Amino acid sequence: MPQAVSGFSKLSKEEKIQWIAQTYFHTPEEAEKIFKQYWNQDAKLQQLHDEFIENTITNFYLPMGISPNFNINGTYYSVPMVIEESSVVAAAAKAAKFWSTRGGFKTKVIATEKIGQVHFLFRGSIEKLQPFFDKIKPQLVEDTEPITRNMNKRGGGILDIELRDKSAELAHYFQLHVTFNTKDSMGANFINSCLEQMAKTLCRLAAEEPTFTETEKAITIVMSILSNYVPNCVVRAEVSCPVADLAENLPPGRPGAIVDGHAFAEKFVQAVTIAEIEPFRAVTHNKGIMNGIDAVVLATGNDFRAVEAGIHAYASRNGKYSSLSHAKIENDLFTFWMDVPLALGTVGGLTSLHPLVKLALEILGKPTAQELMQIVAATGLAQNFAALRSLTTTGIQEGHMKMHLNNILNQYQATADERKAIHAHFAEQTVTHASVVELIEQLRK
């Protein structure tokens, strides 16, 4: 059994790989070779990636694909997506094309407010804390001035500070609940720096406050941190068209064409309603939306964990986990829409460091954070539309397994001839993992 290791972080990259290879592999040379195979030949570029995190030993590739033909408020975008799951990019591209001839995606930023909190203990009553807070509020803002100067120049900064009494839920627990506008940056560092400064000011001024007893003067800061729950940083994406226009005239042989717009719209709305009322379905439904959202969030160097956490909290905001998207038919008009909270940045963080992120943002026309919110939301809605369309017509597996076929062929290192024969075979047959493997084995006999 491997032993604990001390000083791992002090080892060179080469030594780290050797230790891992020797400790965990029967053929260390083989493991070492693979780890190094993924190093970039350009040493400077490799160093850049090494320094994104700690204890780096290699790079882990994910494919970057493009979904073209996204008509968003009349502008066409080719959307870069980074994701490991087959058929997601194809589905987004198909939905984008479908809606491009039906009015496109209409998107709108509803609000852009970010939140951070100083969580602290005050061993006294709200009646004593409130007037003190009202008095020191301007100083709390003033002391952050060296941090907020540039953000203020860009039109952002601290919007408000509220004192919140949480002592009924936890003894002596109060909060400074602070709202921010961080313009084109995601703002995590900015917010956390402001909060930590506010915490210091709060403690200093409390210690000097003549109306406080000695116990009240000793405020305990538990922590100062931004919240990834941003219910007031929300974007709406919507598509709509007359139900009759949902019908398609696809070339013969293309499966899954929408033949009857009315019947399709009704079943689609039922599928969305099921996700609204049934949490087991809502989670999978929203997962499909996240396939689109995460892929663009990753491609543009944003924090997909923050986005995931915030969106799922938002999906539960009424006390029950529910669908993010909604659909209706009114006067023969089909409308499908979604509101999602998205705290994104197009400056700072990885956006100016990772060469592929820079290219992704350039493909999107160097968007502002608000524009990126709209592109991301449209991609999520497109993904959801594509999934529901498949689920309510042909079923998901048909298209999915065709895409999956390539992954199986790669796994079995199929030759060009084998690929040709196998693709021809499965043009007419349902793909299953077992049937592909069986055919490969037959061909290799």
Ligand code: MEV
């Ligand atoms: C698969 O990654 C996503 C779907 O399951 C989403 C859905 O069911 O709506 C197809």
